[in-house]
Amino acid sequence: MATEGRVYNFSPGPAVLPEPALRQAAAEMLNFHGSGMSIMEVSHRTPVWEEIMKKAEANLRALLSIPANYKVLFHEGGATHQFSAVPLNLMGEKAEADYLCTGTWSKKAAAEAGRYGKVNVICDPGKVCNHVPDLKDWKPFSPTAAYVYYCDNETIEGVEFPEPPSVPAGIPLVCDMSSNLLSKRIDISKFGLIFACAQKNFGPAGLTVVIVREDLVNLKPHPHCPTIFMNKIQADNGSMYNTPACWNIYVANLVFEWILSLGGLAAMEERNKRKAAKLYDYIDASGYYSNPVKKEHRSHMNVPFLGPKDIDEKDFLAQAKKAGLVTLAGHRSVGGFRASIYNAMPEEGIDALIAFMKDYAEKHKK
């Protein structure tokens, strides 16, 4: 069991946060850095806040080695807002984009983009999203598409791209990294735009980070794009065209600092690979549980698994809860179980989960 009655929380999001970040947020709740105010009470037009805003951007830039020709924007709202904001900002007069569908979230994004222009679905695994379709099954990219869109990690199905897809030169690659940004090193220069909501790997829901190449910031948005969605407006105003989601950014920055203190993304990636391998190895060897995803496309963040046909899922979840292991239900659309093992899930959490699963399997194997 974790410290102080804390549990191991395998929630897909909002999700486990690093304890040091939570402790600091609690400790300075009534008086942030001698200001005499909670950070929730501080005006965003004051030096106290501006310093956090600057630090948050600098820390994120340091973690991801973001090149100087990319803007870092802190938008309010979630990934769903970006499902609209991406086509509204980037489709332009081409009014066409290519979408790689590999699971629930990329399909939702494609459907929303289809409200603003022509969407070419380049690949789609069909009903059962347990792999990235083979290249030979992809339709050709459109030479007139404004961008190619994909979701690097499908949170619900647990399908992750081992590498970003190759796209035609000159066509920007847009990526939803909501559930795996900051879990591994990435080469930002391969992308035109990356977005990620905070509530998986770096903070409370209500905040979405957008990392966008400068030339794309300057595209003319759709005439009906809400002003607050415009990347150009947010870039020109340092993400403060309106009051930003201050608390959410503040917590995100505490998480950025925690990742830096552990050695940055190289260390995080190594730790995440080890954690995921341990869990998948156990599942594969268990003879009781199974993971439905093609091995090379298995997510390092979200591990869906099934028991045998006759498993009493409610009982499994209830027993797990008693053992201090919570939020292990699969997404309501797919059922089964899912362990989300983001950055802040300690390795001890994986060990505790495996120990419980082993014990449960032994008791229920026939």
Place this chain on the structure above:
Amino acid sequence: MATEGRVYNFSPGPAVLPEPALRQAAAEMLNFHGSGMSIMEVSHRTPVWEEIMKKAEANLRALLSIPANYKVLFHEGGATHQFSAVPLNLMGEKAEADYLCTGTWSKKAAAEAGRYGKVNVICDPGKVCNHVPDLKDWKPFSPTAAYVYYCDNETIEGVEFPEPPSVPAGIPLVCDMSSNLLSKRIDISKFGLIFACAQKNFGPAGLTVVIVREDLVNLKPHPHCPTIFMNKIQADNGSMYNTPACWNIYVANLVFEWILSLGGLAAMEERNKRKAAKLYDYIDASGYYSNPVKKEHRSHMNVPFLGPKDIDEKDFLAQAKKAGLVTLAGHRSVGGFRASIYNAMPEEGIDALIAFMKDYAEKHKK
């Protein structure tokens, strides 16, 4: 001076929050109600969260006596999002709306709405927004407008409507109450839609409450309205079409509970009237400071004031800060000073401000 090195914070937003709410948020940061998780870590698809969501809505309904035929929605983002969302949801095929302009925020809202249809500016005080224009100077309402829009309290200029405006029967009244919702009793049935961002009177930035009459929820939105902005979608999904801004809603609910514990909006209104009267009375009698707003339109929430022409504003602000009175600068667009005295500003804060202003005036009067 307030407790524990806390200051009196006159910020226009993010703004002062009730200390009991902050203390509770800090105390349960690592383990919310025995769940073993921070409320920031709890999945929004679990009973732990659903209970807060229900409580928040029930408490808001109780505070404002919201009739059953109104939906309460918790949107992510700020009032600026609603500047677009209102016309996108409500203009419909009429593609026309009437806007009462009384200050910065209603003008911004009117400009944004003009991107989606015809906007009739019914009144506009011109460059100096220090009053609600007299009825005789209003243009006639348009019989074909989809709605009439106004801002009940202009945060920057400190101009508040003493009563909601009368509008033609059958045309819905839409109101931005970002800086005064929950500061006084209101008759919800007079309105078609009310919205208010959280960071003035009830919580951290990143959350906006929308209270909307059922028939308006069912209007067909603009074909380019982002799905996440659709009131119908949010209503049908209990404000959880995507992950809501959980922390922000949680804190808002703590503030709702604090207001209820003090006697609800009748008590709050009385307290706010007393606080505002005290401050305006002092300013008017001081012979040193002045408030530029017409008496009957003075805001109970935001009190802008000026010193004599030769006042050293930087010195005033620095001395005030030394006395534990912070964020008293006027908005960067208008200068001077502004004391925002929302619900959570205790009466002692007003007394401390007046004592300081008196002392400063005596020292600097010529």
